[in-house]
Amino acid sequence: MSSIQQKLWDGYIHIRVVLDSPKNGDEGPIELVLSVRRLSYFPLYFEEIAQFFARYCPEIIDSPLWLEYDGAPVQWHLPVGLLYDLLYFPRTVPCWTVKLHCSEYPRQFILPFQSVDYKAHLKLVVMNSLKQSCFVLNGSSRLIMNLNREKSDQLWGAIVQHNWVVHKDINQEIIPITSKIQRIPIKMYLSGTSTMIQSPVYPESSDGGGGANTLQDVVEASFPQSLIDKSSIIIQGISLDDLSTASPSIVELWSLFKHLDNFLHVTIRPKEQE
Amino acid sequence: MSDLESESASDSGPESENDVRAPPPLAASVLLEKTSIVPPPPPPEKVSIRLVSIGSTPSVSPNVIRISGDRSMAAVGQFLRKRLRSKSVHLYIQNTFEPGPDESVQDLFNLFKTKNELIVSYCLQVAFG
Numbered sequence: 001m002s003s004i005q006q007k008l009w010d011g012y013i014h015i016r017v018v019l020d021s022p023k024n025g026d027e028g029p030i031e032l033v034l035s036v037r038r039l040s041y042f043p044l045y046f047e048e049i050a051q052f053f054a055r056y057c058p059e060i061i062d063s064p065l066w067l068e069y070d071g072a073p074v075q076w077h078l079p080v081g082l083l084y085d086l087l088y089f090p091r092t093v094p095c096w097t098v099k100l101h102c103s104e105y106p107r108q109f110i111l112p113f114q115s116v117d118y119k120a121h122l123k124l125v126v127m128n129s130l131k132q133s134c135f136v137l138n139g140s141s142r143l144i145m146n147l148n149r150e151k152s153d154q155l156w157g158a159i160v161q162h163n164w165v166v167h168k169d170i171n172q173e174i175i176p177i178t179s180k181i182q183r184i185p186i187k188m189y190l191s192g193t194s195t196m197i198q199s200p201v202y203p204e205s206s207d208g209g210g211g212a213n214t215l216q217d218v219v220e221a222s223f224p225q226s227l228i229d230k231s232s233i234i235i236q237g238i239s240l241d242d243l244s245t246a247s248p249s250i251v252e253l254w255s256l257f258k259h260l261d262n263f264l265h266v267t268i269r270p271k272e273q274e
Numbered sequence: 275m276s277d278l279e280s281e282s283a284s285d286s287g288p289e290s291e292n293d294v295r296a297p298p299p300l301a302a303s304v305l306l307e308k309t310s311i312v313p314p315p316p317p318p319e320k321v322s323i324r325l326v327s328i329g330s331t332p333s334v335s336p337n338v339i340r341i342s343g344d345r346s347m348a349a350v351g352q353f354l355r356k357r358l359r360s361k362s363v364h365l366y367i368q369n370t371f372e373p374g375p376d377e378s379v380q381d382l383f384n385l386f387k388t389k390n391e392l393i394v395s396y397c398l399q400v401a402f403g
Contacts, residue, residue: 069299070299070300070301070302071297071299071300072296072297072298072299072300072302073296073297074296075296075376077374087298087299087302088299089301089302089305090301090305106296108294109294109295109296109297110294110296111294111374111375124372125374128371128372128373128374129371129374131370131371132367132371132373135368135370135371135386136385140368141368141370141371145370145402183385191298191302191305191306192298192299192302192303192304192305192306192307192311193298193303193306194295194296194297194298194376196376196377196378197378197381198377198381198385199381199384199385200384200385224312226311226312227311227312230309230311231309231311270305270306270308270309270311271309272305
């Protein structure tokens with residue numbers, strides 16, 4: 001594995017979960033600090049969070065918990081690394097503090113859970129995303145639909161257990177070799193809004209010259225230049241500011257920086273003014 | 275053909291209530307304002323969605339609806355739930371995957387359309403596990 005992929009795969013974010021309005025008198029905030037993998041999803045940690053906080057908020061046993069950051073319900077179906085890039089700034093300390101809620105689930109803003117079987121719900125969402133990206137890459141979802149039950153369970157297991165070898169092994173069955181890629185699954189998010197854009201992105205640039213499509217081309221096709229000039233473009237925590245001087249091909253970026261759902265998630269974030 | 279906006283306007287409440295899009299963090303939206311960045315305007319056009327029932331799920335009428343591209347799939351789900359008088363309905367694109375309720379109709383149309391229509395199949399149960 002390339003050292004970039006190794007670093008990404010091993011990447012952690014420190015998350016401080018603080019209980020909203022604790023009922024423990026003057027003891028101060030009740031909190032749990034977790035190391036959460038960048039390439040993972042919050043619901044994989046919800047069971048641990050629920051167990052820890054159950055004695056302070058018993059309703060957490062049967063009713064789904066949710067996280068909030070700075071007035072925004074955290075969308076659990078998005079990868080943790082993306083949420084950190086998209087939501088958490090200005091960043092005073094690297095540890096991201098989020099508020100835990102045990103009631104009043106905001107169904108209108110984030111996907112609901114029918115039960116506290118968080119992993120089962122996450123599995124549905126992630127497997128559907130994988131089918132979607134498989135379709136975009138191959139022009140059909142045949143490859144993933146043809147995985148037998150055992151392999152499809154192994155793929156999910158590898159995502160839950162963060163098992164590189166198994167994940168790579170099965171994932172390469174559902175993504176085409178580079179020369180056969182039809183379109184690249186990309187989602188772009190504009191920080192400070194609820195805008196998420198995905199558009200058909202081809203490996204080759206549309207100018208007819210046969211050159212590679214670059215991240216700059218892709219971003220410019222969806223966002224006005226005035227916005228791009230005032231923003232940072234962030235992928236997997238890395239800010240790619242000077243796109244015009246070194247703009248790697250979008251296929252290359254996708255294959256190095258894609259998330260577990262095989263999407264390249266790109267954050268467009270306004271630069272902080274000095 | 276039916277226009278979804280006029281169909282559901284009477285009882286759907288504010289748009290954000292059924293589009294399942296989370297508001298941004300306060301600091302993030304303040305920063306956006308400070309930099310006077312203008313987010314891209316929503317796509318002006320409406321797109322056609324053809325609704326196809328799966329298995330024993332009843333068909334709805336009309337089976338082709340027009341919806342403004344900046345709405346999310348949650349709005350389509352809500353339309354179907356109302357027509358089918360059901361609490362839950364599963365929507366599929368290309369008969370394979372369930373899109374996220376937060377995904378925009380325009381984006382899905384651009385990526386997965388067939389003959390200028392986005393074909394959405396729907397089922398009261400999970401159809402493609």
